[in-house]
Amino acid sequence: NAGVTQTPKFQVLKTGQSMTLQCAQDMNHNSMYWYRQDPGMGLRLIYYSASEGTTDKGEVPNGYNVSRLNKREFSLRLESAAPSQTSVYFCASSGQYNSPLHFGNGTRLTVT
Amino acid sequence: AQSVTQLGSHVSVSEGALVLLRCNYSSSVPPYLFWYVQYPNQGLQLLLKYTSAATLVKGINGFEAEFKKSETSFHLTKPSAHMSDAAEYFCAVMVTGGGNKLTFGTGTQLKVEL
Numbered sequence: 117n118a119g120v121t122q123t124p125k126f127q128v129l130k131t132g133q134s135m136t137l138q139c140a141q142d143m144n145h146n147s148m149y150w151y152r153q154d155p156g157m158g159l160r161l162i163y164y165s166a167s168e169g170t171t172d173k174g175e176v177p178n179g180y181n182v183s184r185l186n187k188r189e190f191s192l193r194l195e196s197a198a199p200s201q202t203s204v205y206f207c208a209s210s211g212q213y214n215s216p217l218h219f220g221n222g223t224r225l226t227v228t
Numbered sequence: 229a230q231s232v233t234q235l236g237s238h239v240s241v242s243e244g245a246l247v248l249l250r251c252n253y254s255s256s257v258p259p260y261l262f263w264y265v266q267y268p269n270q271g272l273q274l275l276l277k278y279t280s281a282a283t284l285v286k287g288i289n290g291f292e293a294e295f296k297k298s299e300t301s302f303h304l305t306k307p308s309a310h311m312s313d314a315a316e317y318f319c320a321v322m323v324t325g326g327g328n329k330l331t332f333g334t335g336t337q338l339k340v341e342l
Contacts, residue, residue, distance in 0.1 A: 120271075147327055147328050149329070151332075156237065156334055156335075157334060158318060158332040158333055158334040158335050159272075159318065159330075159332040160332075161329060161330075161331075164327050164329055165327075166327035166328075172327065174329070206271060206272070208272075210328040213328065214260050214279055214322060214328065215328065216262055216274045216277055217272075217274075217328065217330055218274075219264075219271035219272040219273075220271050221269075221270055221271045222269075222270075222271055
């Protein structure tokens, strides 16, 4: 049972480059999320998708775009990477109302 | 808006000692609260959740948490620490308004010493 799968695990970008982080879940969950984790700041919500076909901004959406490709997949795109986007990115999914989030193992991104 | 505050970014205990990790919440409506654990280089794993049923919630690995409305607290405890408990622990509150969004505390790094 794979759960939430994120690719890649590691990535190094130069300032101004673009990339897409991929996320897929096999639990038939309606909702999916992208968080970033920075030391001393916990996890902050970037974007989420409450259901297939919808996306909404979270706490820190600037510099990011998302696509809910289908029920399983939710991608995060950095159009022009900046050093401030150096972070660990986590994808998560959840099912019914008030059910907990299930997390992937993260993507460690460094922007130089 | 709902929020949580974790007191103490680092906690150190001896193996076999009581573990107490503190979390206070702010919410204008009855909250749904969670504790997650993160081991090095891994994602977050659910320890336990409070969803307005019993106020004492038991989780995995011997952890439990008690919801105290009068103190707006949801502290995590374990009677006897084990070396394998060394990890980062996050308290989180579910945000109302759709989408099951979680707002996290800043985390507490637990160190267990021999």
